Amino acid sequence: MKIDLSNPAWRQTLPPARSIAADAPVAATAFSRDGTSVAFALGDGSVRILPADIAAPAAGAADPVHGGAVLAVVADPAGDGFVSGGDDGRLLRLAADGTATEFFHQKGKWIDHLAAHKATGAIAASAGKSAFVVKDGEVREFGPHQSTVADLDFSKDGGRLACAHYGGVTVWSIGQVTLPPRRFAWRGSHVALRWSTDGKFIATGTQENDIHVWRMAQATDMRMQGYPAKVKSLSWTADARFLYTSSQPVFTAWSFSGKGPEGKPPLQFGEEGAGLLSVVAAHPTAEFVAGGYDSGELQLGDIKTKRSVALKMADGSAITCLAWSPDGFRLAAGNERGDLLVVDLRR
């Protein structure tokens, strides 16, 4: 089975989807490791878990597991449930049925960014100026950095962790041997970070509307400018050939094959959407990309054919998060108003 955007059905109707009004802003979404369920982190302190199958019966509203808002959720790398962080400073493991157990509690801090590494089972969480890594039942602190950790990501092999903060990025070795951290400096506030899927590059979005990319091997860096807004969402393609960025009205990809993107314009394609892309998510295996707009529009793009189709029309509520199922046939999205959307792309 494959997704085929040349199928005329894409132009005639929106694809089948489940949409639930949860009435609380959605901060994050993720599919479970086995792909059978999808979780949404909500502003009322609950994590809503739905079946990935849009026809299967879904449970009603869940009880809050965090005080305040849930700020992040990822698939549990060691099970079929999830891991969540909240502005109550707690990091929780949620079983597939939603039962919560606490990893740790950083009082007075917000757990606002999470990363999970499937192969090693490690979980990384930002809490104030430090990052915490949970691995093999052990919690280790990395930091404090010079300012609050604004985003974090694991290297491809899970042996290192990159943290974004003021003045650049710090890369920690998180293996058994403790090595001094490596620093990659660039002035200003770095607000988003993604490590390339081949491990060779680290990209950040900055407060000042540009993106910064470091080559790990040579520790050289490049800067791409010209965005009308902060780039808060970055996504590398599965083959690491392209880096997708938000904050443009069409899909925008920087090419990292050959000599890299320096001095060249990015590849831009697809139908111009309403507003600017607020979130982008490259497909986990193929040449597709999903994009959510600050207008609420949702698009699916294909870099091979340079086409895009609408998955949802603009409705005035910005898309805040996107997630692909592991098999790449389902897409989850959440928005500011609290709509939980799961789209089935098999048609």
Next chain:
Amino acid sequence: MAQAQVPVTVLTGYLGAGKTTLLNRILSEQHGKKYAVIVNEFGELGVDNDLVVNADEEVFEMNNGCICCTVRGDLIRIIEGLMKRKDKFDGILVETTGLADPGPVAQTFFTDDDVKARTRLDAIVTVVDAKHFLGQLGQGSEAEEQVAFADVILLNKTDLVSPEELAKVEGKITAINPYARIHKTQKSQIELAAILDKGAFDLNRILEFEPDFLEHGHDHNHEEEVKSLSITSDRSVDPEKFQKWMGALLQLRGADIFRSKGILAIDGAPRRYVYQGVHMMMDSDWGSPWNANDKRASKLVFIGRNLDGDNLKRGFEDCLK
């Protein structure tokens, strides 16, 4: 869906002036409103609930290389985070440390698009310790700058000084910043309506907030290092010349200009042109229309350090028709 912007009040003041007392009252009193409070010292407040958020005053310099263009990145992150909650707020209060420069916190609201979309800077409220203020002036620039930036001043602990001392302190405050509204208080007792939702940064309310805004027309003090000055004219303004002059002025002297605002009678324009800024960052818009019997006049106000009144006056006069 356009959401209402949440008003943000910045609370500054030297250590011990009474900020914590004021915040405790706002958090514990029955007023039927919900305020989030962003504090710099967790645990100082007697109230411990999820409406209190700890911040670290993480100031960063923007990449333009200018020393005055500094922003509170932590505040951007916290405001974004608060907006992810289901429960909405009637207002947000940001407390700064006793030695903080109010510039970065104010400039955050001029800089970040997301913050601008969801919140609006309402006013800078400075709590002044009547007993210790004059002594604090000699200890550094902070006490003076906090008064210079203020829209509202709580002249607090008035019970600890004699009427003569109080008059001296008030005179000093007025010499630095005659545009702030002063409320004399004891134990930070004040009607919340006097400090919240003032619209001091609202371009449409510049006139409303300062009833005598168009009446003063002279420098108040020549001897102060930090002072305010105003320039008026009833000739109309050439918009291009003004833009050029103001742009160059802020480039050159922005670090020393704490607050600026103005109402301009632009040549041929049916409406008032209003602007206001903090250091080099500025907002401007067309304001209310000139009515037939209005006297078309322009007025500029600067509050800052080492302002050269004659030079500013000459510069502005070159922009007149």
